[in-house]
Structures are given as C-alpha cells and as structure tokens.
Amino acid sequence: MAKAQADRIVHKAAWLYYTHGLRQDEVAQRLNISRASVALYLRRARESGIVTIATATYLFRGEQLSREVEDRFGLEAVWIAGEDLAADDEEAEIPPLAASVFLEMVGRGQRVGIAWGRTVYAIADVMSFADLEGVTVVQLCGNLGAPYSYRPDQCTMEIARRLNARGLNFYAPLVLSTPDLADALRDEPVIHEQLDSVSGCDLSLYSVGTLDEDSHVVKCGALTTSELAQLKTQGAAGVIAGQVIDRNGLLLDCDYNRRVISADLESLKAIPRRLLVVQEESKLEPLRAALAGGFCSHLVATATIARDLLAGD
Amino acid sequence: MAKAQADRIVHKAAWLYYTHGLRQDEVAQRLNISRASVALYLRRARESGIVTIATATYLFRGEQLSREVEDRFGLEAVWIAGEDLAADDEEAEIPPLAASVFLEMVGRGQRVGIAWGRTVYAIADVMSFADLEGVTVVQLCGNLGAPYSYRPDQCTMEIARRLNARGLNFYAPLVLSTPDLADALRDEPVIHEQLDSVSGCDLSLYSVGTLDEDSHVVKCGALTTSELAQLKTQGAAGVIAGQVIDRNGLLLDCDYNRRVISADLESLKAIPRRLLVVQEESKLEPLRAALAGGFCSHLVATATIARDLLAGD
C-alpha cells in the first residue's frame, strides 16, 4: 500500500508532465512538492516503465539490404543495424535495436520464450522497462553456470522483470552426464510441463551459437573442447537453445544432444514469430543453419552479416 | 524519397538521443549539424510518432471505484479520471486519458471502428501520433455536418493519420429523409461492404449520446426538436453510433432509426473490445442504456459518473 501510494504521486507527476505537457515547476506547484522532487519522480517513472519512451525501428527496415534478405530467405521482417557505420559500431548497435524490436513485438497477454546466450544477455541488459499486462516469459533451455552476470534463469527473470511479466523458470541443468538421466528428468512432470508450454508461445527471442573454441557452450562448460571437435566432424553447424544443429538446421544425432534438456526444436519452429538476433560476423554459418531449419521469422543483424549472407548464397 | 531522406536524419537523431542517451550536442556533432537542428528534429520525431512517449494508464484502474464498476457491470476494465479532483477538472481529464487507453489497446494489424461525437472528436484532438503498422480505421456511422472542426469522416481520417493507419470512410449521410431511400442506399455495394466490415473490427471507440435539447444529434441537425420529444415518449434513452436505443439498450422501433445509415447494433456488440468513453455527468442515463445493451466492455469515465452509476443501481 505504501508502495502504491508512492507510485501514485510518481504517476501523477508523469501524467501532468508528459501527457498534459506542464513544466516541472507547474507540476511541482500542483502537487505541492519541490521541483527537484518532480525531476526525481519523472526519472523514476521513466526507469520503472510508468512512462515509456520508444523510438520506432521501422527505419532500420527501409533499406535495400533488409528487403533483399527478406526476399531471399522468406522472412517476415529484417532489421539491419548500421549500414553506414564501421563494423565495431555495428555490433554495438545490435542489442539496443533488438531490445526495441522485441518490445515492439511483445503484446499484452502474450507468452514469450527466451533462450540464452551472450547476445540475449546483452539485449536483456539494455532493454527498457515496460508496463505490459498478462505477459509470461518462458525459459527455453536448461540452466548452466555463466561467466557473465546472468545465468539462463536469471536472464529470463530479468526480462520478465523489465516487462512487468511473470517468469517461468526451468529447473534443470542444460546438459546432464548421461542420456538416461536426461530422459528421466524430461519425464518429470514439472519439467515436462515447462517443455510443453513452449509450443504455446506467441513469440521467441534467441540468438544462434557458434561451435568454436571460444564459443558460448564451451566457455560455459556445456561442451569440452574434445567433444566439440568430435561434433564438428559429425557436421555440427550451430547451436540453437543449447542444441547442436547441422547445416540444414536439423538436430544432430549425437550423444551431446541426447543429454541436453531444452525446448524441443519442433516446438521452437512452431512458435509463430521467432526473433533471431545475430551480432557477430563469426556467426554466419550457424545463422545459415538456423535459417535453413526455419528457426527464424524475424531477423536482427548487422549490415556485414546481411551482405555476407547474400554474397555466399 | 526526399521525404524518406529527411526522415532518416530525424530518425537517426532520435535514435541516438532517446535510445542511446546521447546529449543534443553530442548528436549534433555525430551528425554534423547544429544543436538547434537536433532540437528541431527531436521535436518532429515526437510529433510524428517516430518517437512515442506514453504514460501508463493502469494507475487509473487501481482504485476501489473502478473495481466496483467492473464487478457490478461485468466489464473487462474501467478507468476512472480524477478521483480527487473537482468535477470540472475531471471532465477535462477524460480525452487525454481515453486517448492513452485507446493507444494502449490498439495493436498492429488490427481493425478499429470509430463512431463519432463531441467526445470522440476531443479524443482525436489530443491523441498523440503512433507508428503502428497495418492498422485500419473504420468509420462506424454515416456523415453529417458538424459545428465542430471534424465531421465523422474527418474524425476517422484524423485518427487514422495519427495512428499511421489506413482510413475507411463511409460515403453516406447519417440520416436520410425516408426509410426507403435509406434501405436503397444500404443495399449499394460500396455501403454494404463498409457495413459488413464492421463486424471484423477488433476494437471500437465511441461515446454514447444524450437526447436533450442541446444534444449532439440535435445540434448537428440529425434530429429536430419535435422528433426528439416524440422519441422520448417512445422510450428513447440514448444514442449509439447515431442510432436511438431504449433503456435496455435495444434499437428503438421508430421512423428515425429506419432512416439512419450506420453500423448495425449487432455488429457493434460483436466487436470483441468496445471502448466506451463518457465525459459529461448528464450522460448517466444513456450510459446505463449502453451498458444494458452490451455496447461496452471497457469504460473510461469520471469519478462522478462512476459514483452515480453505482449509487442508482
């Protein structure tokens, strides 16, 4: 109640300032507080999502390049960052752009799935707060320790927090030591339920992982370097929600995949809008695999990757 | 193209300023323009919907009063303006609140129906610009001259313009001199099509009209004073999209209604979300009729009206 009461004055200040266009001193006068308080309240209103300031992203789609990628790969929408910037800036532009695009795509009452990776972490980090209602955020892959601030479950919860949404976590590790144990765990009602709930998602947000020495799955300890080499000989081309896929986007038939607990690839493909975000140029091959597998309906990427995609096709 | 080029720099400035949080002088430096230009561009970005600043409306629903109205009349959501303001201020608060609520409710790709009246006109007037995609705005009633700035068709187009949407106008007068002529006109393919498209709406926005001497329908010349008196003896209780309803919200069986060209009441009721906005206290009885008839799923009203509603029920 005390919380609600405090929110009330913040909201009122925001309403008078942003909706009615009063100046801060006028707002202060009306509410009988100092102008400094008004300034403080307004900042809180912005930070907490009571006030939302969004910049349209459609201009990132207006370029020739985005159209070409859309057409070539049959995607619904493609956003290209920094067509006139250096490659470094380009990559830095991806997280805020992806966060804006994602916020534009989420609607009230929807269920969204979040996979995890360096990119998704970066997106969560810059995502602004929103005051959505009835949104549920579902974690799409099992957990593992991370060298970054967020683990998969924390990442999901962080996004949920920023969307004012309910977060559904996944209480299982991403990789187990034996396929049998993974099978057994998948049959646990609580896990099973979570896995089933994936197909009910309206929207998903993920990136695609590489299979390099310094790739995410290796650095987080899900795969050892020797397993990696082995997988590559078997045709591994990328990682989607912790699972290894081949160049055609099909689940690689390998021991590793059998030990993973994550959203079923078919369920992922069944999600109507699948927002894939690719930041690094090194992710070209995994991205091709993900596109081939139908894991992407909406793409956010750099101009460099977009050009690479079109060039090598 | 020149337009798109100009948009581009405005968008870039907005992106750097609002999304990246640079200061105006930093933006100016990056884009090689003067800071004054940046300030100008930012204003344009806000005014044109490239940048959207929205204040949450849910705090207008957090009060006891809204809950009570929701429960009593089985509505999905009720927003109450100015529970702690004088009655005058209350009414002034309705248009910006309704505009904000409406903008929160509209989603991409949706079809929205707009009826017309003093209230809807006031809402259109304060509605901010948005950068929605694929929205269609449908005019729900026929046209008539207005003592205000907007006629029904202009009002529809104005809202369409602000939503960056397509506007579907209705090319018929609201009231004709004989029922036969109205019937004939309704059978015209172009009109028929428009009328049919109403049931495909996802959302509607309207107010309810009174049947007083100075009511909207009278002042605009749709009804004469004598017709009005006649209708009142027949049990007329209010006006929805130009049509007269009785206290139970049913279409009044009268000559006037047979001469009106407007969206069928059944189609209106079939729209999943029906946002009704009531500004003046004098609209209590019409509002009751509209509620009884099921024309409202979401309500925006003043605290005074809300209390009246609960008191007399």
Place this chain on the structure above:
DNA sequence: GCATTTCTTTGACATTTGCCAATCGATGTG
C-alpha cells in the same frame, strides 16, 4: 533568369532541467 515565396538551418539567448550536497524525517537500536 530574376524575384518571390517557402522551407531549413543556425547562432545566441532565455528558460528549463538534472544533479548534488545539505537537510529533514521516519524507523530501528543500544
């Protein structure tokens, strides 16, 4: 091809806003 109009840009100034250190006030603690 020149004059006229209209739109854009800019420098300079006035106003508004953000921020910090100081103060106030509530709540908990020895």
Place this chain on the structure above:
DNA sequence: CACATCGATTGGCAAATGTCAAAGAAATGC
C-alpha cells in the same frame, strides 16, 4: 531516550534544452 541509519526531500547552481529572429537554400512563379 538519545543516537545512528537510511531514505525522501529540497535549495541552488551548472548544464542541457527550447526558441526565435536572422541568414541561407531550395522551390516556385512570372
């Protein structure tokens, strides 16, 4: 009950922003 602690609030100042008149550029008309 005095004291400490923590968060909320405020006055004042530096920084950032909005605005306007004037200059410049582009489009339009004669």
